Structures are given as structure tokens and as C-alpha cells.
Amino acid sequence: MIRVVVADDHAVVRRGLTGLIESTDDLEVVGVARDGREAVALVREMRPDVAVMDLQMPVMDGVEATRAIVGEASGTGVLVLTSFSDHARIDAAIGAGAVGYLLKDAEPESLLDGIRAVARGESPLDPRAARRLVSRTAHGRGGTVPSAADGAGLSPREAEVLRLVVEGLLNKQIAARLGITERTVKAHLTSAYQRIGVADRTQAALWAQRHDLGGAGGSEGARD
Structure with a gap:
């Protein structure tokens, strides 16, 4: 089971998220927090696999709570779930150590897949958040993009997978789009990273955008 802590200052949202997560066979909610301070205390006590974190909360906001959780090296991955997709909040959350950033208007299955992705060590990003992050970095206002020469030796399929990462798709969704297995997607990503x-999905997305791999393209008939 993937153990989850939910942090949100709205009771309706907390109950909705708890019900959604508990409706699955592989996820369970082990704690619910009303603010960032409670979230940090719960993570410290329960050691969950994933903390689903709102950003705008009283007492301690989601950014500070994320920084505290990551700083304690608890092994808990923080998945931000918020209504905000502006540059400042995305930068702040990622800078604090959040490994995923989803918006509250996401489909329920996308959120559940995002929680699973964080538990696997992946970095799910809402497509709008990914575009804003890439756009900000591309204009030289922050972030880090690995410097790599054109022609990095990517295979057509590896380049195609990176394009879909830029679009914000998770491995499961990429596999369905390309008609390959999720294991194959992981293998392509591992090879592409090297x-x-x-080192991670966010840096790969930034690299792909900088090297003009961010648009739609690629051959659906490319070989695995």
C-alpha cells in the first residue's frame, strides 16, 4: 500500500481527497492536516510515502511545509495540489523540494496516477505548470537547464518520449499514447537521462524544450 498524508485547509477538499484516495486498492490515507504545521508533524509521525500538499494554508503555508519535510529527509515525496499555476508559486514549490505539481481541476484518475508516480520516484507535472516552468527558464529568469550540445545521440523513440514528458504525461499515459509498455517507457527515459x-524528469523536460523537442512530433511508427 502507498501511504498518503493529505494537507489542505478546506474541510470539503480534505474529505473529497480522502474519499477518492481510499476508494483505491493500493492507496491509503494515514493522516489529514489542516495546515502546513500539522502536515509536517504528521509526516514526522507517520512517515508516509507521499504528502499531497496544498500551497495556501494558514499557520504554515505549503511551501514552508514542503521545505521542512524535505529537509528532514523523511523519504516522503511531496506532491503539490493547488489552484495556482503562476510562475512564482511553481518556482517556490519546486525550489522547496516538491517532486510533483498538479492543479485541483485535474481529473481524479490523474491525481491518483500522480500519487503513484511520486511513490515510484517520478515527478508528475500538470502540463500548464510544466509549460510555465519551461518558459520561465527558457527566458533566463531562473531554474537550471543542463547544457548539452545538439545531437546528444537520442534515438527517435527516446526523443518522442521526451516530447511527451514536456506535455506533462506520466509514464502510464506515455505508454498508452505510444502503444508500448510502461517498463519500456522507463527504459527509454533512463537511457535519455544518461x-x-x-537526473530527473523536470530537468529532462527543460532540456527537451531548450533543444526544440517540446512540440508535437515524432513518428508513431518508431521502433521501441
């Missing part, structure tokens, strides 16, 4: 010199 070729372009990055």
Missing part, C-alpha cells in the same frame, strides 16, 4: 546528462 545521454543528455540530467
